[in-house]
Amino acid sequence: MAIEPEIGAEAERWHHHPGPVRNNPLFSWPPQPVAVLRWYAAYWLAVSTITITAVFSVAIYFTLLPALETMQTFQAGWMVRVWLANLLPQAICAGGLHMWLYHWRKQGNQTKYDARDLARDNGTYTFGNQVWDNMFWTLVSGVTLWTVAQWAVFWMMANGYAPAMFFPDNPVWFVLMFPFLVIWSSFHFYWVHRLLHVPAIYKHAHALHHRNVNVGPWSGISMHPLEHLLFYTNFAIHLIVPSHPIHILFHGYVQSVHPVFSHSGFDQLVVRDEEKAKMGDFFHQLHHRYFECNYGTVEMPWDKWFGSFHNGSAEATQRTRAFKKQMYTK
Template structure:
């Protein structure tokens, strides 16, 4: 990719999960998901945080059988978590500029000011929509999950009842997220719904607060992923992890930086160039890399000049039709 266009871009073409390739490549699949989860990854950190929240910062299941102040407690817990994470990453990358522009994808300065943003300020805009709308919708879905499980309205399970399923569910959630996110994202890019999604796309360059900066309608669709628990037996910790995964991964994947560098070494992988391309070009990479819907439907941009050429040709042919 041109360095005039990108301050930093990964080498080579973006790869998708080998899970869907034929003939099967079991070793490649194992490596893909091993790298996604271990040894120290965002996925694993979110999973650990979900168990901490389940054990220490959540209501007892009996308490959740009736709606009450415990719902406010869930909102407060989620608001503190997202503020510490997004605020901490923003402070690191932009407050003290600890990395400068090293590993930053977009060369433009962040955040920006302009009338397109609420309060004419990108950071304030992002923070407002993340906390007021994002955390609220996230917490309502979580509270409804607790309420449904406590009253037996949702299928439930425990580790002692189904140990294999209990563990496997955590690893399947990111795959379901990839399946689900593509389709709601395509819907949000239709003429009927883009007026809601446009709020998120104010951010052509992105920061940690940008990931959950969405219109309330989009937040309902985004966190609606958790409705899968209406049919699959789960535990409260599955619901916590599922929603937390969607919320916090949006924060970490929208930092605008490939990773966090400390003492001249990338310690944690954060940003996703695949999705950064979507914020730049809008009509590519609607999904993510665990389920290759974009490749199947011709909207995949692999981050190379060849990918850019294919994108331009596709958009030209669409205009001609």
């Protein structure tokens, strides 16, 4: 069982921060459909991780991804290009954010959830260093298994074993597939994440990710290989639902690049003392703080519906601690 750390004044300030969790109409009752549509529009159509991943998927498709017909047989040329299509956005986003926030400290602790620095000289982590630990598991296990999953999907699509769809054929579904994949990823993540918190699985796999109580950009997909295997089973949806290669790229970036930002440890990106973009995720920050809550994502209220929602209140903290104690003392 992981132990909750003591947190300082800055972390306490964010612990009681009203944030997107309490203001999100997805978690309101009775339902507010108009407010929910406005929230999605503001979240997905503004400068956000969703728009960033959409831009990456289109740009990589036209500049780096091989033509689908070349993927009918497994050959090093196209397989390396798919690997680079995943490696480059992951390294650019995680590396760039880490340099800005933690190496150059361009915004100090402004909007930081936890005032402590990332861990060094700590035997909990591989190589004794939190950043090196996170980079190793992200790049060696995460990007590798993410790429393997996409190799399989692209090969099956190229050979007619998975349904392929192209933009001129069905432009409406082409567009709707993007929000569908966000919701599907959220649903899949919620249930896989709950499975990973079963004590026996948590101990042998998910505990590696939860070393990161105080998270940083490289923490997003820093996971045990078993967790990565479960995490990337969500690509199986493309064996059922007609998809375009852009959708497969987008799906991978939602799964893997989005967590770079949600695990940044900061609520906002600040440039010249002005908040420029939403970055962190207070909802998921609470999960890393208290473990047995907020298993899903902020895009869908799975936790609210299934009784694992933490809204940042003292009452929710007491309830979560009681549940965690019950789970780990059986």
